[in-house]
Amino acid sequence: MNELDQLPIPLLQWYHENARVLPWRSDPTPYHVWVSEIMLQQTRVAAVLGYYARFMEALPAVADLAAVEEDRLMKLWQGLGYYNRARNLQKAARQIVEEHGGVFPDTYEAIRALAGVGDYTAGAVASIAFGLPEPAVDGNVLRVVSRLTGDGGDITRPDVKKRMGAALREVIPLDSPGDFNQALMDLGAMVCLPNGEPLCPQCPARGFCSALREGRTAELPVKAAKKARRVEERTVFLIFYQKKVALRRRPAKGLLAGLWEYPNELSPAPCPVEAAGLADGPSGKHIFTHIEWRMASRMVEAASDRLPGGWVWADRDALEREYAVPNAFQAFQAAVEARLGPTETGG
Template sequence: MDSLEQLPIPLLQWYRENARVLPWRSDPTPYHVWISEIMLQQTRVAAVLDYYRRFLEALPTVADLAAVEEDRLMKLWQGLGYYNRARNLQKAARQIMEDYDGVFPSTYEAIHSLSGVGDYTAGAIASIAFGLPEPAVDGNVLRVVARVTGDGSDITRLDTKARMGVALKQVMPVEAPGDFNQALMELGATVCLPNGAPLCDQCPAKEFCAARLTERTGELPVKPAKKARRVEERTVFLIFYGSSVALRRRKGRGLLAGLWEYPNELTPAPCPVEALSLERGPVGKHIFTHIEWHMKALLVQAASDTLPDGWVWASLEELNHDYAVPNAFQAFRPAVEGRLTGKGEEPWQSCISGME
């Protein structure tokens, strides 16, 4: 990986001239870096910014995060997806309160021991917040290293990731490990793009990048083809009574565990309550990592306010402030708001929502 040795100086110069201004970079305390890194897992920077601001306004310290009620935590996280990230944040905050007297741990090993913190996140926090020379190897970084060095190994393999981490640690400037890691991430996110379309003319490594010099940017990095997702056809019941809509809490394990949802089942499914009327509603599609939900809604006017155990009636205000309903059901929000406000519904259209 000789070409990797040439990378630090031009990369850091490029980063200092081109780095995006981001709030966690402006104030890189351990807590801020940690929250940002967890939010950024499988989520675009632009989508995180408002969530990050609201989250820190509501929970400015580790102690606040440790003490917040779960429903409030889930509401703050609503829309970011992958909700176990938020639960692990709280578990880790409680570890910090109990094991480190509320002070964020400052060694790589201790940071790595926190719930939900893996190699990458531990390296990012250790280097950015504490100046420790630890690599932070995510998908962006793996892509940069594979292309710069011309490495054709499968980047999804743990041994490839470990080997690249060792190589990065050997060339990491000890006086600026945090900037070095962030520069690699930034390069992968903004220049060394995936899907064979990197902006090579803007890259600080263009003079020595093996993939560019051998015209292999479309081939590298190497990773296996994704498996096809399982498709589930689901019926979503939008059940109304007065000025409220029915919600149920999902089970505590599995997909969207513990969150509130509009009742839904695999199609075909009988209406779960006694109904005065049933109408066809909007359709939606949501893509999870391994599953696709293809959903059709039924608008149900309930005959009474009786609901199955554990279900609740929620007003529009409660939907907005109290109950975390995941993005998987965003296609049905206009229909719900239309019924609850009495303003009618827009013509039903398909909606495809993103990964969760």
């Protein structure tokens, strides 16, 4: 009997005693599971909880998500990052409305065909919401399987992911596939931790884990090194006129597509408006997947309210309620708010 064959019973027992209490698990409808899984992509659970609650309050059903205006959707997503996830959510919601009569599809293949849904998300929704015996293989699961079986394959390779998914499909319990998948996720998140520091004494698989037995927990899983990020030096212009700040919308495609930003350019850059006053502002840094922005800022008192085409003036209320400014500019938010003053409600 191999290691994975021995896993289901002790894993499920551990899960029933140690499962994380999460809002989408208390009411695992397809919509709830799907939205939560998209939010959790490359984002910590703790960071998602508040966003999930606000999102569900504003958009409680697929039809609401399909119909919401994009700016409103982006504002609900503001701060979660990877904004294409939100756009794909809406594309998929519209697919569900147009192709499935507003009813969430109940087969793996149909779920997988939705915009922004990959193998992992399709497996998670299919197993958790519909009880289908489909594996859900994310980074946590790959780490658990790699250590448990002693598999030295590079987990960034599609063929390795496919092999591990196929192995899990052979052992997934037909009567509790959702619990099994969520148990694997929790085990990776809570016990079989990354960076060579697993909490092996707490693991339900400690008695038959290859990596623990062979002293290889620090070297597994094998993961190819990421390419170095490109560094960009940028100048951010915090432009004020009376009690308003200038914003411009980013292009419809590319990094942070369609979101609002404080105007910025590769350094050095001239001030884009006629200025009555200039001063150095705070600096900041933001790391994207492939690019690192290192930003200096200039505080600009505009000589008039004239702005380039497509730019807008936003007061404190509009900035908080209407315009989705990504976290890349979080380092400048306190300076902007101090200059604009409190909201009309005193915030």
